[in-house]
Structure formats: C-alpha cells, structure tokens
Amino acid sequence: MTLFDSKNQISRRKLLAGAAVGLAAPAILYRTRAYAANPVIKVGHVSPKTGPLAGFGEADEYVIAQIQRLFNAGLQNNGKTYTIEIITKDSQSNPNRAAEVAAELILGEEVDILVGDSTPDTTNPVADQAEVNEVPCITTNCPWQPYFFGRNGDPAKGFEYTYHFFWGLEDVIAAFLDLWGSSGADKKIAGLFPNDADGNAWGDPKLGLPPALAKAGYTLTDPGRYQPLSDDFTSQISAFKEAGCEIVTGNMIPPDFANFWSQAAQQGFKPKVVTIGKALLFPSVIESLGDRGDGLSSEIWWTPNHPFPSSLTGESSADLANGYMEATNRPWTQPIGFKHALFEVTADVIRRTADLDDPQSILEAIRTTDLTTVVGPVNWAVGPVKNVTKTPLVAGQWQKQGDKFELVVTANKHAPEIPTTGEFKLLS
Structure with a gap:
C-alpha cells in the first residue's frame, strides 16, 4: 500500500490507516460477482439498522441490494466502465458507534466516497470522520440545522469534504x-x-x-x-x-x-x-x-405520490414503494425514497467526476450536482448555507x-x- 496519492502527495488517509481501531461487527458487503474485469469504486454507507432508530434503516437491505444490482453492471466515466461496491455498516443508533464504523470504512476499507443517513446521531459523526480524514461525503435524512450547526459549522466557511441534502427546521x-x-x-x-x-x-x-x-x-x-x-x-x-x-x-x-x-x-x-x-x-x-x-x-418527506422519477432507474415513487411492499410484505416507509436518492446522487457524481483517483475531483462533481431525484431536486449551488441543499416537505x-x-x-x-x-x- 503506497502512502502517496495520484498527485504524488502524502495521503493523510493512508498515513492514518494504521490507527484504525477495531472493529466491531463486519460490514455487509454487497458483492455478487468478481470485479477483475473493471476498476472498482468503493462506497461506504452507514445508517442505524438496530437500536431505537432502527425504523430509519428498515428498508436498507431491500434498497441497497436493488442499487447494488444496478451498480454491478457498471457506471460509465470518461469512456471507462467502473463497478461500484457498496459496503454498509450499522451505527446501532449510537453516535460513538457511527464514528467508529465510519473510521473503519475510511481507514480499513479505504472507501472512495462515504455516505450516511438518518438523524444527527449518524450523519454528524460520519461527516466528522470524513472531514478529518479528507474523504468526500454525502449525507441525508437529518434536518440541516442539527447537521450543520451541530457540527459547529460556520455559514461563512462551511465544510470542505461533507455535503448534505434534506429539509430544515x-x-x-x-x-x-x-x-x-x-x-x-x-x-x-x-x-x-x-x-x-x-x-x-x-x-x-x-x-x-x-x-x-x-x-x-x-x-x-x-x-x-x-x-x-x-x-x-x-x-x-x-x-x-x-x-x-x-x-x-x-x-x-x-x-x-x-x-x-x-x-x-x-x-x-x-x-x-x-x-x-x-x-x-x-x-x-x-x-x-x-x-x-x-x-x-x-x-x-417522501410518499408513493411524490411526482419525481428516479434519475437512476426511471421508476416512479409508486414503483419504488410497490416493489418494496411486494418483496417484503411490509408497508412502504419514508426512508425508501431518501435511501434511493442517496445512491442516485452518488451514481451521478461518479459519472461526472473528471478523475476518480482524485478526491478533489470527486468533490468538484459533488459541488456541481444539479439532479432531480426521486425525492426532488438536489443542487448544492442553491442552499441556505454552504454544503447544504433542501428538499420539499x-x-x-x-x-x-x-x-x-x-x-x-x-x-x-x-x-x-x-x-x-x-x-x-x-x-x-
């Protein structure tokens, strides 16, 4: 493992990798075939699948498995096909645990992009780990004030590596x-x-x-x-x-x-x-x-009647909800839409990034996102503060x-x- 990135500069993340602490339950790795044919982009995902906030993660298994099947076919970037590997971990509804598994994804799995969702108990420690370790990060499903000000955000400066979409108070x-x-x-x-x-x-x-x-x-x-x-x-x-x-x-x-x-x-x-x-x-x-x-x-924040189709699959909100209900025999639940949208944005960023080996290039693609997702528009040029854009409520x-x-x-x-x-x- 080299300590140098594509621009021949010391990589802070790899330098810190030896400090990764350890590490509780293994991640769920959504891998269904060998990846030798195409280069791989790793996406780390953290959400509360257990604990008092487990309702937010109830649809994770279904939505992420569906997304991974799409990703297995590959995403195009600059004429090259990349396979996207999602590695998902459980925050257990605990901020300390969320920080721990986020660090494990960054330092152990060396993910290229970190994503997280569902209340500040998960989004904030995940984003904080991404910020300190200089990894591009996208979060959702938390009002923007607890996310931004809860992390001591300064509206005049914002953050460098972490971006969020959801509504506000x-x-x-x-x-x-x-x-x-x-x-x-x-x-x-x-x-x-x-x-x-x-x-x-x-x-x-x-x-x-x-x-x-x-x-x-x-x-x-x-x-x-x-x-x-x-x-x-x-x-x-x-x-x-x-x-x-x-x-x-x-x-x-x-x-x-x-x-x-x-x-x-x-x-x-x-x-x-x-x-x-x-x-x-x-x-x-x-x-x-x-x-x-x-x-x-x-x-x-999301229903089967929302009027926006998925930018990734073309499905309507009703299609997504019906697919979940048919597969699980459970009623639809609001996080389905935002979980799907999180990976819509991720896929869009991967497709548009000029150089996927360069975190700064990934960040530029995040900053310039202008995408209508199944939960509504996501555009960080329009927001109440830097790093935040809002969805309808x-x-x-x-x-x-x-x-x-x-x-x-x-x-x-x-x-x-x-x-x-x-x-x-x-x-x-």
Whole structure:
C-alpha cells in the first residue's frame, strides 16, 4: 500500500490507516460477482439498522441490494466502465458507534466516497470522520440545522469534504403550522424535546420552534429537555394539563413517544392534535400503538405520490414503494425514497467526476450536482448555507382504513407539487 496519492502527495488517509481501531461487527458487503474485469469504486454507507432508530434503516437491505444490482453492471466515466461496491455498516443508533464504523470504512476499507443517513446521531459523526480524514461525503435524512450547526459549522466557511441534502427546521415549522391551521385546535402547544442533537435544535429558543410558534400566535409550554429513553413523563404531562394544551409537538424516538402516549392516557391528558417528528414516521411504530395510533401526525418527506422519477432507474415513487411492499410484505416507509436518492446522487457524481483517483475531483462533481431525484431536486449551488441543499416537505396524518393505517398528506401549502391525499381530523 503506497502512502502517496495520484498527485504524488502524502495521503493523510493512508498515513492514518494504521490507527484504525477495531472493529466491531463486519460490514455487509454487497458483492455478487468478481470485479477483475473493471476498476472498482468503493462506497461506504452507514445508517442505524438496530437500536431505537432502527425504523430509519428498515428498508436498507431491500434498497441497497436493488442499487447494488444496478451498480454491478457498471457506471460509465470518461469512456471507462467502473463497478461500484457498496459496503454498509450499522451505527446501532449510537453516535460513538457511527464514528467508529465510519473510521473503519475510511481507514480499513479505504472507501472512495462515504455516505450516511438518518438523524444527527449518524450523519454528524460520519461527516466528522470524513472531514478529518479528507474523504468526500454525502449525507441525508437529518434536518440541516442539527447537521450543520451541530457540527459547529460556520455559514461563512462551511465544510470542505461533507455535503448534505434534506429539509430544515424552517420547513418543518411551516408544514406543522399549515397542518394545525386547518385543525381548529386551540393555539396552546405542548413541547417535548429530548436532550440530544435533534431535540436541542428543535427546541432552540432562537433557531428552533419556539420563536416561530410565538410569531404565529401560539403559546408553547416547554418543561425543558428530558433524557432520551425516559420512562416517566408525569411532570411534563402535568404541566401540559395545567396549561390547557390542545396540541402536542416535538421530536422523539419511538420508545419515548410510546411511553409518553401511554402515560398521557393513564393520566387523562387528551390533546386534540399530536404532531411529533421522528417517532411517528414509520408504519411499524403506528401499528404497535394499536387504535391509539389513529390520527397521529408528522412531517412527511417522501410518499408513493411524490411526482419525481428516479434519475437512476426511471421508476416512479409508486414503483419504488410497490416493489418494496411486494418483496417484503411490509408497508412502504419514508426512508425508501431518501435511501434511493442517496445512491442516485452518488451514481451521478461518479459519472461526472473528471478523475476518480482524485478526491478533489470527486468533490468538484459533488459541488456541481444539479439532479432531480426521486425525492426532488438536489443542487448544492442553491442552499441556505454552504454544503447544504433542501428538499420539499409536507405534513399529514395516520388514518386507519379498514385494518391498516395509511399515511395521508393533508398539508402541502409550501410544496404544492406534492398532492394532498386526505383531510385532517382531530383526535377522537
């Protein structure tokens, strides 16, 4: 192994390779044939497949296997065919673990591009490892403020190696206000924000929900940050009942919301609207709540009705969702779209890179991306800060139809290209 890159300069990544520490469960390597015929580009991928955030990684196996079959046929770059090898690892919903496996992919597997997704618990440590080790990195599925400011990003400088696409807190606030404005519920809001990167960003008194809610005429009751995996929400529920809150919002992991919602019933707290980020995104969580899942609401970042086709396969969002449901016998889930889009962007970057042996050339291809993916446009020339570009966001509600729950879009004022599919209803 040489310590010099294609420009005859010392390679920091290879110099540090001996410091790679070790290393837990082996990666899942999506390899289905010998690669001797074509040069190989390695793509490292990290997401939470286990732990409290496992809902974000539920569709990983299906989506990545589908993408790898396409990659096995090769991607064209400057008249040469490259085979793309995806090596995926589990962050276990733990930031320390995410950093560890990202370092393993960089220093041990020597990946050419690192990608990651699903909440700042994974995206931030993955991006930090890429930045320090000078590896091009693309992440998604985390509001941009926890990603950017959670990594101490400076809007005037940004980052060099790490790029992100998703919506921001300003978009989720706008979508929630659109949702609540048609509900008829009183403007007294209960806030549930955990003491983690997401919760601290959502509840931030300057950049989070509080100032926007106040500007819109809502009164927020915020009892302060609770510790993730809490088993007692009595103090919060008491504060909400005393304030007469009719709307509950915040950002929670599924186990925390399940505890809160069960205790709310036990203690007689009956809000008319419950709109929670993160916890209420997945059909498996809603199904686990039984009838008390009916009418819960959340932001919606991707659905089978999104109007954008895949730039990689030409499939519609409905095609992607139906393929997943047929193959797994499980309901579609929102991360399918962003997982697919992450590799759409990666493939586009690989095709356009002038010199795939040069990380700076890969970075230039990332910076100049202008691609419509299955989740919407990705273009880093247009963004709220350097290294970030945004995708559209709507909001909606889980409604029981027969013996199944359907996630229907009920508020699309700020992304009218995504159609509504139902009317919002108050909780019974």
